[in-house]
Amino acid sequence: MFYSIKDYITAVKKRDPAARSILEIILCYPGLHALFFHRIANFMWRCHLYLIARFISHISRFLTAIEIHPAAKIGKRFFIDHGVGVVIGETAEIGDDVHIYHQVTLGAVTSEKVKRHPTVGNGVVIGAGAKLLGPITIGDNAKIGANAVVISDVASGTSMVGVLAKNL
Amino acid sequence: MFYSIKDYITAVKKRDPAARSILEIILCYPGLHALFFHRIANFMWRCHLYLIARFISHISRFLTAIEIHPAAKIGKRFFIDHGVGVVIGETAEIGDDVHIYHQVTLGAVTSEKVKRHPTVGNGVVIGAGAKLLGPITIGDNAKIGANAVVISDVASGTSMVGVLAKNL
């Protein structure tokens, strides 16, 4: 786990021009805290300690306002920027070097007990407020714009955006 | 109130495939906690204890990141899923069996002291990030999509959606 945190700090230093020191990243990055709690919750989940796992994720949500289901599979150097309002569902799968902003949702559109959340490839960037819904696949290095709503597969390397505001 | 909470738990078990036990729902569902606080705040409000009522809703917002004005009228089995960022205004009215997701806003577009928030019918489902603004009426069993912006009445049983993201 400590290796994963070290990796994370390197990733933040590269991606966030506002980050000034390692101590700042450790103390002031809720995305790091949420990831730390998730690693523990996910370990508990894999030990079949479901209630404890869920309770850890609940505490994490209280402390960070980021909600990650303990069963979600998350790759290396996952950077949650700002983070308030992020929701990642039970059957979501996230690759390596993914960068998401606050209010991003990896959600479901069915209430059946199947794979119902997105699979996100490596190097994907997802803008603030974007909603990715259903068991869709987001290809490697795709970019999703702020507030975009995505309910079907996205090919690798493509950019998906919603509609820009217009003069009334 | 306890009857209402029992009802709530039954509703969650039916709607959320990730919910595994009653204890999990009681401990880990911020939507339930927010509703519990709202029942108390709403009672205080009806006793004309306005400041105490508002302070309870403020504490509830801190604990759950869900903000419900104490004067809002809410029906049975109201399920707030995930919940971070939900805002429900003073003159909002919500029917029975309504299911809303995180970041849903039942807001106002005027600052006059009149009925200025939505009235939501029974069985309505509102997706994450949707903004319903003004003294509009959402008919029974309507569905509102993620990130949709709604500022006029919606007929019963209809689905309202915003624009899906497109390839840039």
Next chain:
Amino acid sequence: MFYSIKDYITAVKKRDPAARSILEIILCYPGLHALFFHRIANFMWRCHLYLIARFISHISRFLTAIEIHPAAKIGKRFFIDHGVGVVIGETAEIGDDVHIYHQVTLGAVTSEKVKRHPTVGNGVVIGAGAKLLGPITIGDNAKIGANAVVISDVASGTSMVGVLAKNL
């Protein structure tokens, strides 16, 4: 600072019909609390106490779910309504009498260490969930609609809106 808080309370009383008393505004308005913390954090930042400044803004984010970078420049009577999920970036500049709602983002689209966040004029109103991205200028008294995405300059006095939801 106390003058600025008195100013703030006057502004809230004028703009929010749900506000009933000064004590209510002091106790129950997270936007006021966030602004109070920001004034301290911003002072620390200007004293080159960067880490303390960032940590104060981190505590403020935990308490209010509003995230304001300590270096952001904010004018008088800035009213953050509801506030959960607001993110204001390092190089953002905000004029006087600006009114923003929850989930508003003043964000960046580059990770270079330059002016990369919006400049917002006096009297601007920004609706819930709107995302303003890049070093753009929002003219005085402009209005931005709920969930709108804005990535270019907005002229004074104009209204920018996204797309309303349509019947599926």
